[in-house]
Amino acid sequence: MLIALAYISSTIPWKGHRSPRNVFNVTQQRLVTSENTMKAGHLPIYNTLTKERDQLQTSYSSLSKEREQLQTSYNNLTKERDQLQTCNKYGTCPQDWIRSCCSCYYISTDEKTWDGSRKDCQVRGANLVIINSREEQALIKAFNKKAWFGLTDIEVEGTWRWVDGTPLTTSYWNKGEPNDLQGEDCALVDNTQKDPVVAWNDVPCNLKNGWICERQLC
Numbered sequence: 001m002l003i004a005l006a007y008i009s010s011t012i013p014w015k016g017h018r019s020p021r022n023v024f025n026v027t028q029q030r031l032v033t034s035e036n037t038m039k040a041g042h043l044p045i046y047n048t049l050t051k052e053r054d055q056l057q058t059s060y061s062s063l064s065k066e067r068e069q070l071q072t073s074y075n076n077l078t079k080e081r082d083q084l085q086t087c088n089k090y091g092t093c094p095q096d097w098i099r100s101c102c103s104c105y106y107i108s109t110d111e112k113t114w115d116g117s118r119k120d121c122q123v124r125g126a127n128l129v130i131i132n133s134r135e136e137q138a139l140i141k142a143f144n145k146k147a148w149f150g151l152t153d154i155e156v157e158g159t160w161r162w163v164d165g166t167p168l169t170t171s172y173w174n175k176g177e178p179n180d181l182q183g184e185d186c187a188l189v190d191n192t193q194k195d196p197v198v199a200w201n202d203v204p205c206n207l208k209n210g211w212i213c214e215r216q217l218c
Contacts, residue, residue, distance in 0.1 A: 080101075083101070083102050083218060084101070084102070093215070093217075094106075094124075094215075097215070098143075099217075100136075100139055102216060102217050102218050103214050103215065103216050103217065104126070104214070104215045104216075104217065105129065105139075105140075105143075105212055105213065105214055106121070106124060106126060106212065106213040106214075106215075107143055107145060107147070107210070107212055108120070108147070108210045108211045108212070108213075109210075110210070111208040111209055111210055112148075112208055112209075112211065113205060113206050113207065113208055114128075114148050114152065114186040114205040114206075114207075114209075114211075115205065116208075117148045117209075117210075117211030118148075118150070118163065118211075120211070120213070121211070121213035121214075124213055124215070125215055126213040126214055126215035127150055127163050127164070127213065127214060127215075128148060128149050128150030128163050128211060128212070128213060128214070129149045129150055129212045129213065129214035130149075130150045130151075130162045130163065130164060130166075130214060131149060131151075131172070133170075134170075134172075134197060137172050137196060137197055137199070138196040138197070140189055140199075140212060141189065141191070141193075141196035141199050142196070143212065144191050145189070145191055145210050145212070146188060146189060146190060146191045146192075146209055146210060147188065147189050147191075147209060147210040147211050147212045148186065148187070148188055148189075148209050148210070148211040148212070149187055149188070149189055149211070149212055150162050150163035150164075150214075151163075151168060151186070151187035151200075152185055152186050152187065152205070153178075153185050153202075154185040154186065154205060157180065157185070158180075160178070160187070171200065172196075172197045172198060172199050172200050173198075173200045173201075174190055174193060174198055174199065174200060174201055175198065177200060177201050177202055178200075178201075178202035179202065180202060181202075182204060183204060184201075184202040184203050184204050184205075185202065185204070185205050186202065186203060186204070186205035187200050187201070187202055187203075188200070188201050188202075188203045188209060189212070
């Protein structure tokens with residue numbers, strides 16, 4: 001229709017200035033002005049809603065993360081509870097051993113080579129201690145004894161493994177260790193360091209030191 005009006009206005013002479021073309025132009029201008037006014041009026045509302053949406057999304061993400069963390073903590077506590085119940089079922093540690101959670105620890109009063117220490121642990125129905133966590137490392141360090149534990153790279157140089165064959169994943173080496181000075185293939189807890197998580201040295205396996213055995217209850 002607007003095209004038709006434009007065509008008529010161009011072919012028919014009109015008196016005055018309010019020809020169909022003028023009416024068309026004025027109407028179109030008013031429509032554009034009205035549209036811009038509506039957009040300008042709704043822009044603050046749109047921006048506010050967008051901001052609120054983003055804030056809600058952020059809050060939702062934070063709550064989801066907290067929920068996952070709580071679920072993880074709950075699962076860990078449940079696992080620890082079940083382990084303790086199982087450990088209690090299996091009895092107590094031998095005399096002169098120290099119990100912590102689900103393990104019994106024997107602190108030697110003698111000194112042997114790393115291999116000799118491991119054999120002594122095996123005779124006792126145990127093995128050289130495997131340190132599985134920061135908490136266990138702190139416990140071993142609290143015994144305040146320079147001692148062998150169950151870690152070696154004697155099979156493949158530079159590839160440290162525990163006595164059960166599992167690879168080392170989390171370590172607590174002293175600064176600059178392990179350095180394999182003079183063929184050092186066995187790990188020793190250093191009781192001279194104050195920091196409990198900076199406490200391992202690699203030393204020659206044929207040296208004689210104390211040792212710590214571990215027997216798991218479950």
